Amino acid sequence: MRAHELHHQTGxxxxxxxxxxxxxxxxVGAALREHRIHAARVTAVGGFADAEVGWFDRETGDYRPIPVREQVEVLSLLGDVAERGGEPALHVHAVLGRADGSTVGGHLxxxxxxxTLEVMISEVAPELAKRVDPETGLALISGTGGG
Structure with a gap:
C-alpha cells in the first residue's frame, strides 16, 4: 500500500x-489512522480477486453478507469516513462488475x-462530519453547520 497526502485550498x-x-x-483503514483523517469523502476504482458486500437489514441492525467469489472490477466505490470511538471508520458502498457484464453491489x-485499487480520500469540513446515530448505529450527517 502506498499513501500520498496532497494539500489544496479545500483541504x-x-x-x-x-x-x-x-x-x-x-x-484504507490503516491509511486513515496513520494520516489522522476522521471526516472525509471516499471514491475508488480498481479490481478485486474476490470480495464480500453486504445489505443492511434494519430488523437485525447488521449487514447480510453477499459473497463475491470471482474476479470483479470495482466500477464504483463511494462512501465516507466518520469517527467512531475516537477512530476513523470507513463506510463505503461498491458496485462490482462481473465478467458477463452483470453487477453486484452493497456495503463493502x-x-x-x-x-490494484486507487482510492481518493477528500477530507471534509468538521461541520460535515458524521456522527453515529444511536437508533440505527449508522454514521449520519448530524448537521450542516448552518443556522
Whole structure:
C-alpha cells in the first residue's frame, strides 16, 4: 500500500493505492489512522480477486453478507469516513462488475485487491462530519453547520 497526502485550498486529499493481495478495507483503514483523517469523502476504482458486500437489514441492525467469489472490477466505490470511538471508520458502498457484464453491489465488507485499487480520500469540513446515530448505529450527517 502506498499513501500520498496532497494539500489544496479545500483541504487534504489522501491518495491510497492498494497493492495486489491486500485487503482493501484494512489497508484504507490503516491509511486513515496513520494520516489522522476522521471526516472525509471516499471514491475508488480498481479490481478485486474476490470480495464480500453486504445489505443492511434494519430488523437485525447488521449487514447480510453477499459473497463475491470471482474476479470483479470495482466500477464504483463511494462512501465516507466518520469517527467512531475516537477512530476513523470507513463506510463505503461498491458496485462490482462481473465478467458477463452483470453487477453486484452493497456495503463493502471486504475485498482482496487485484490488480490494484486507487482510492481518493477528500477530507471534509468538521461541520460535515458524521456522527453515529444511536437508533440505527449508522454514521449520519448530524448537521450542516448552518443556522
Amino acid at each position: 487534504r486529499v489522501l491518495v491510497v493505492v492498494c497493492d495486489k493481495g491486500e485487503e482493501a478495507v484494512e489497508a 465488507l471486504r475485498g482482496r485487491v487485484w490488480p
